[in-house]
Amino acid sequence: MDSPLIVALDFPSMEEVKRFLQPFQGEPLFVKVGMELYYQEGPAIISYLKEQGQQIFLDLKLHDIPNTVKQAMKGIARLGVDLINVHAAGGTKMMEAALEGLEAGTEAGKRRPYCIAVTQLTSTSEQMLHEQLLIERSLEETVLHYASLAKRSGLDGVVCSAKEVPFIREHFGEAFLAVTPGIRFAADEKNDQVRVVTPYEAKQLGASAIVIGRSITKAVDPYAAYQQLQREWNGGKEK
Numbered sequence: 001m002d003s004p005l006i007v008a009l010d011f012p013s014m015e016e017v018k019r020f021l022q023p024f025q026g027e028p029l030f031v032k033v034g035m036e037l038y039y040q041e042g043p044a045i046i047s048y049l050k051e052q053g054q055q056i057f058l059d060l061k062l063h064d065i066p067n068t069v070k071q072a073m074k075g076i077a078r079l080g081v082d083l084i085n086v087h088a089a090g091g092t093k094m095m096e097a098a099l100e101g102l103e104a105g106t107e108a109g110k111r112r113p114y115c116i117a118v119t120q121l122t123s124t125s126e127q128m129l130h131e132q133l134l135i136e137r138s139l140e141e142t143v144l145h146y147a148s149l150a151k152r153s154g155l156d157g158v159v160c161s162a163k164e165v166p167f168i169r170e171h172f173g174e175a176f177l178a179v180t181p182g183i184r185f186a187a188d189e190k191n192d193q194v195r196v197v198t199p200y201e202a203k204q205l206g207a208s209a210i211v212i213g214r215s216i217t218k219a220v221d222p223y224a225a226y227q228q229l230q231r232e233w234n235g236g237k238e239k
């Protein structure tokens with residue numbers, strides 16, 4: 001992945017995406033298209049963003065029986081996105097099927113999209129894990145276990161909080177991608193996120209890439225906020 005700063009385009013329409021991207025003209029980004037945008041605009045939004053030279057993380061968090069995921073991934077690979085995700089909770093057979101589908105749908109001679117597995121959503125707390133999901137192990141143990149399932153299935157990495165990246169690095173090395181949402185500037189609201197870190201901390205903790213939405217998209221000046229993101233990632237002091 002070329003750029004480690006992934007901006008979540010969590011907008012309801014292509015018009016709003018165009019408005020947001022206006023100040024970034026001529027500066028291709030790594031963007032994430034998630035459920036809100038993709039379920040409204042479909043493959044057309046991917047074509048548009050590719051024409052604009054953007055790298056694309058298509059965040060659809062697939063989680064279904066292996067055959068359904070495999071067939072869906074064939075179509076996703078044909079869209080020509082750079083990165084896609086599944087839920088590790090789907091298990092190793094589902095993750096292996098995801099890769100088979102991606103390989104089958106990728107044009108000959110091209111690299112298949114990178115595929116990473118969501119471990120525990122960054123909106124999940126340890127308390128929620130125990131009380132709602134009835135998982136007795138600690139959050140770190142669970143993330144590590146799901147990461148080992150992803151690794152065993154041949155996936156390229158995981159989605160987790162930057163807080164868990166040191167454990168991931170210790171067990172799976174530097175090449176295994178650790179893509180981390182739940183990113184906020186120090187002064188920002190957490191909103192629905194729980195396991196939150198700043199861009200500066202995420203870099204220090206060893207994240208491969210960070211995913212950031214509202215701290216940029218809802219900023220008074222999104223372009224200035226993106227520049228702050230770049231500064232922090234490059235070692236600038238937090239404010």
Ligand SMILES: O=C(O)c1cc(=O)[nH]c(=O)n1[C@@H]1O[C@H](COP(=O)(O)O)[C@@H](O)[C@H]1O
Pocket residue numbers: 008010034059061085118120121122123159160181182183193211212213214215
């Ligand atoms: O897979 C994801 O991208 C994802 C996984 C996760 O555990 N937590 C998480 O927040 N995300 C996504 O990352 C983005 C975070 O957005 P903000 O909270 O606005 O920065 C959203 O689009 C989420 O859907």
